[in-house]
Amino acid sequence: MRREAFWRDPAILVYPAIAFLVIGFVIPLTWFFVATLSEIGGPSAILGQVVSIASSRAVVSALITTNWIALLVTALTLLAGYPIAYYLSTGNRLRFTLVLFCIVVPYFTSVIVRTYSWMVLLGRNGVINQALLSLGVIDAPLPLLYNKLGVVIGMTYVLLPYMILTLYAAMKAIDPSYMRAGLALGASRTYAFRRIYLPLSAHGAISGSLIVFILAIGFFITPALMGGPSDVMIAMLIERSVEIMLDWQGAAIMSLLLLALTLVLFAIYYRVTDVRRMMGA
């Protein structure tokens, strides 16, 4: 009889997933923070340590670099992605399939492979420098890799599909008859686009920017491989303090800062978006 009741309400089937996440995700994170921070001492000692680490030169400079790169990458993906998403939402079936293919293949390719591909292209003896040298456009190889430019190119490439798919999901929901009505009432195409389409798609642009920014501030692989010695993002600093300096407390405090920033942004994202549509699923 009890087993029958067990199967009557399907809500019960969500519990394995919750238990799994608690054991594999919530407990490790909580344990990590509690264990490392409690070693520092009482609440006031912890707060003092947080303030001193958060205001240390390395962390401040990493936070500035992180936010600056993330902002730049967000703006670039939005600018580059908006016309592509627009094209996707208006094109016929064949064009749609072709363009989607070009987005989905990199989207599902491993981040390390995509980063490596750009290292091959941008390196001192890379494909781009070789081509420019042999064409006589430049006399010496351009410094494209191991600096901020390399990081921004690599991250924009990796994150562009997220932006396009989010924008596309929003644009697909725009009723084309609004634009037709605007045009029929005598608006020019530019005017109708600016006054009708742009405001209607702004929602998708905000969602896309938020998700790209959230992912960008936590980025590790691409900046670690493509950046120069001065382009240290916060996630790299966290990794280094554990791997090289074995400074668990420092890592925990920096993680807490990054986590807080991420969760605040996700809370905003949560309010403006339907999470079920996340990443254009």
Next chain:
Amino acid sequence: MPERSSRVLPIYVAAACFVLLAPIVIVCVISFGGDGYLKFPPDSFSLKWFAAFFGDSRWRQSLISSALIALIACVISTVIGFLAAYALVRAEMRAKKFILSLMLMPIIVPTVITAIAMYFLTAKFGLVGNMLWIGFCHAIIALPIVLLILLSALQGVDPNLERAALGLGASRLRVFFKVVIPIAWPGVVSAALFAYLASFDELIISLFLAGARAQTLPVRIWNSLHLDIEPTIAAAATFLIALTGAILIADGAVRWLRGRSVGSTQP
């Protein structure tokens, strides 16, 4: 869009598509090069970097580790994710959106933080290099992907079919295996494929948890990239690209089959 752009837009999109695909295509071409270093286009073609890749026992070992870990992660996340997606679609639940957001957290929280927290525990329990445990941890990262795919797949299953089966006296368990799974299987296969891929490609968690014993393919690539951009890595990268391609093709085939079967049952 403005008039002028009716010509500009397709050109821009074509250029963008070129930039999106070019890096991946170039790496594939370079990996078949016959020169001693990375050159594009290669002067000659050979399979020597693939011979070096598959001939090296460390690269081979990393392939086996990745395949096993991904299998574990795929099974765990697909089973648990399927049950959860079913519950989220069918059950009356308050806080549904909240529960879903909680489950998506593993892709929102920066992986470096998750990986370090997992490493902290893993080191305490002496589980560094344990493939079963790494698979379990990868399943955490794969779960949100499984969930997003299955939520949209299960939304396409008509609840009336289940009500009918229940009304005719079938138990919930029987309905599950005889009605829900047969209808939703293409979504389940897609979810499993992408969960496998997510784990196979995962680098940051493996970097911390793998130790020397269970180095996965991405970890091997990472370590080699810090030494030198050797062409063997191009072969390894091409292998990962081929895996992605195979999974996308398999997913497309599954969707196509589903589309056909739906088409044939409708009048």
